[in-house]
Amino acid sequence: MATLEIQGLTKTYGQLKALDNVNLTVQEGELMAVLGPSGSGKSTLVRSIAGFVAPDAGHILLGGRDITFERPEKRNTAMVFQSYALWPHMTVLQNITYGLKLRRLSPEEIARKVEWALDLVDLSGLEGRYPRQLSGGQQQRVALARALVVDPEILLLDEPLSNLDAKIRYRLRFEIKKLQKRLNITTIYITHDQEEALSIADSVVLLKDGKVLQAGRPEEIYSNPKNSFVAEFLGASNVITDLVLQDREGLYVMLGGARLPVPAYKQPGEEVSIVIRADEVELGGEMPEGDHEHVSFSGKVNDQMYLGSRRRYEIETVEGHSLLIDSDRELPTGSVIRLCVDRDKIYIY
C-alpha cells in the first residue's frame, strides 16, 4: 500500500494531447475514480502508471519511489483490464498463481495466498475451470483475484465493469468497494460512468482532453461542478445557452419568464450556459410567497415518455428553450405548467 503522486504528467500522440500536465495525489488506502468521456486520456493515465505508456514529461511516484521510466514488470502495480485478459490457456488456478510464481514464493505460501484470494472473491471450487467456462462476472472476479494476490502497492482498475450486465454491475460495484476498504489498498478506478464513479469513490477526478477539469470528494464535485461540462457529465440533462442581458439591477438571463441573475464576471451579450438537472425540478404547483430560496418559471408540456417509476417530460419555455424534466406526476401533453427549482440547483456558467 502506498501513496501515488502524479506530477505534471504529459503525453502527446502527434497532434493529440492525451495527457496535459496532470497532477494528482492518491492517498494510501484511497479509492480514486478517474472519470471522463472516451478519448479524455483516462486510459493513457492508467497505462502510464502501469508502465505501458512512456510519458513525455512529468513524474509518477509510488510510495515516494520514482517509477516514471521503470519497466512495467518492476513496478508492483496490479491492473484489472477491461477485457479481463485472463489467459485462455490457463485455468483459474494457473491464472491466479502466475504472479506468485514469478515472485518465487514457496509452494506452501503460494497455496495459502491462492486460497485467501479465491475466498476473497468467492470463487472457491472453480479453480480447475478455464476462463471460457466462466460467466462474465466470474471472469471479472478471477481478474481481481489475480491482481490482488500479488500484494500490489496499487490496484489499477480499467473500466472493470463495463463489459457486464447492468444487474451484475451494481452488485460487483459494492463488492469491489467493500473489498478495497477491507484490504485498505490504494486504488485507481477508471470509468466513463458517472454514477459508478460517484457511488464507489473516495475522490473523483474528471478528465477531459487530457486535462483535469475538477477533482474532489464525490459530494463536492456533484454539488459544485466547476463548469457546464462537469455539470453535464455528472448527470445534468439540460444545458441551455442564452445571451446575457443587462438592466439597472445587473446582469441576468430569462428562463420561463423568470429572471436569473448572472455572475458579475460575465459581459452583456456574452453567451452563458444554464445547467439544470432533470430530477431537481418540481413540476406544477405554486411557490409560497416570499420564498427566495426557489425560482419559479413556466413552460408548456411538449411531449412525454413513460419510464416506469416516473415520467420524462419535454418542457418548452417561452424563450424557446427545451428542458427534460423527470417527475412522478401525470400531466397532459400540451398543458402549460409552473416549474419550481432550488436556486442552488441552477448552475450558470
Place this chain on the structure above:
Amino acid sequence: MTGVKATKWWRAMILKLVIITILGFAIFGPLAGTLLWSFAIKWYWPSALPQEFGLKYWANALTGRSQVLDALWLSISIALIVVAVGLLVSIPAGYALARFDVPWKKVLLVLFLMPQAFPQLPVFINMSSIFYRLNIAGTVAGVTAAHLVVSLVYSVWITTATFKSIPEVLEDAAINLGASRVGAFFKITLPLAAPGLIASAIFVFLNSLDEFTGTFFVGAPYIQTLPILMYTASMGYNMQAASVIAIMLTIPSLVFMAILERFLKAEYIRGLGV
C-alpha cells in the same frame, strides 16, 4: 534519470548494430557471393575480391543462340502453361470449396495440401516410371504435369481462401437484381477475387520456374530448364555460369516479392487457414 535513459539507449543502439551486422551478413553474405561470382572472370584464393571483373559470363549466357536463353524460354513457357492450366482447374475447385456444400470438404482440402505436407521425391520417382511407360517422360508435357502437381496446392488453397473472403451477399444482391448465377460469378465475384487469383498465379509461376526435382526425374536429360542447367553447372564447379543462372532465377522472385508484399502480410497467411 536522463543519465540512466541515455546509457540504456546506447546499449540498445550497440546491440542493434551488432544484430544488423550479423543478420545482414548471414542473410546477404551467401547471395552477395553468388552475385560476385557472376561478374568474376578470375577469382583465386585467397584474394578477397575477384582478380578480374567482367561481363563475359553474362554475355555468354544472354547473347546469340545460347543454351541459357533456350532454357529460359523453355522454363517460362512451361511456367505459363502451368499457370493457365492450374488456374483453369483451381478457380472452379476453389469456388466450390468456398461456397458449396461439398461432402468431405475437409478431407479434400487436406488432400490438396498433401503434395506440400509430405515428401515429394518418391512421388516424382514413381511419376517418372509411369511417364516412361506412357512415353511422355522427357517431354515438355511430362514436365508440365510434374509442375502442376506441386502448384495445385497453392492454386487451390489460395483461390479457396480468396473466394471465402468475398461476402456471399454481394452475389445475392446481383441475383436479386436479376443476374443469373453464372452472370453474378463473372461480373461480381471474379473481379473481386482478382488480387487473390493474381497472388495465386504468381506463386504458381515462381514455383514452376524454380522447380528442380520433378523436372530432373521426369524430364532429364532431354528437357533442359534453367534450374537443371544451373545444377549441372554448379556440380561441375562452373561457378560463374551457375551464378549467372542463379541470379537470373532470383530476380523474378525478388521482383514479385515486392509485388506480393501487399498480399504477404503475416496475418493474411494466417487467414489462409493453415
Place this chain on the structure above:
Amino acid sequence: MKTPALMQRASLSAQQAMRRPPWAGGRSGLPGMLLILPALAMLAALYIYPLLSSIVMSFVSDAGVGLENYRKAFSLYLIDMLYTVGITILSLAIVFVISVAIAGYLRFNRWPFLNFVYRLPLFIPFLIVGHSMRVFLAPHGILNLILSRITGIPELPGLAFGWGGLVISYVWKQFPLATLLILGAFQSVEDSYIEAALNLGSSRLRVIREILLPISGPTVLVAMVLTFVSTIGCLTIPLLVGAPKPVMLPVDMSFRVTYFNDWGVANALGVISYVIVIVLAYYYLKHMVREEGA
C-alpha cells in the same frame, strides 16, 4: 486482424447457404463436386496414383512380393536414416529458436529493417540456396575468406560438404516461413494478455514462453511440421552441399534410381521417409496436446 473476422463471416454465410432451398441458390454437393472434379482428377492421376504406386512397389522386388526391399534398405542405409533424422531435428530446433526469437522481438518492437530482411530467403529457391551456400561455405569460400582475414589463420576447414553446411543451408532457407507464420499468430494474441503478464512482473522472455507460445500453439505446430517435411524431403540442398558420406535419404533415393536403377529400394526408402514424417508429426502433436492440457 481483419481477415479472421471476414473468414468467420464467410463461414457463417456458407452455413446459411446450406439451408437454402434449391430455387434460391441452394448449393448442394453435386454441382460442387462437378466443379472440383477436374482438379481432383488431376491430383489423383498425378499425385495419388504415383504415391500409392510408391507404397505398393516398395514391397515388390526381384525376389517377389515381400519385405526384401526394406531389408536391403535398412542394411544399406541405416546410418543415413539416423543421420537424416538427426540433421532434420537439429535444423528444426534451430529454426524454432530463431523464428520464435524474431517473432517475439517483432511482437514487442517495431523494426522495419528486421521485418523486411528476415523474409528474403523465402523468395530464394532451394536450388539457389544450395548453390549459394556451396560458394559461401566451401573451404575456399567467401565465409572462410573473411574469417581467415579476421583471424589470421590461412587455412580453415570448410563448412560445406558436411553436416554443418547442411544445417546452415536448411535453417537459412526454412526459418523465414516459420517466422512469418509464428509472427502472424503472435500478432493475433491480444495486447492485454501480454500486458497482464508484464504487469504481474513477468519478463518479456517469460511472456513469449508462457503466454505467446502456448496461445499460438496450433500455428507453431503447423510451422514446425511444414519445416520438418520440406527439410527431410529436400533433394537439392544435400546434393549441392552435403558430404559424400553419410548422405540424406533423398540423395540415397535419387542415387538408387539413377545409378542402380533399383526402384524397389528407392520406394522402400520413400515409404520410410513417409513413416518418419508421420511418427514425428504424431509425437509432436501429442506433446502439444499434453502441454495444453496441463
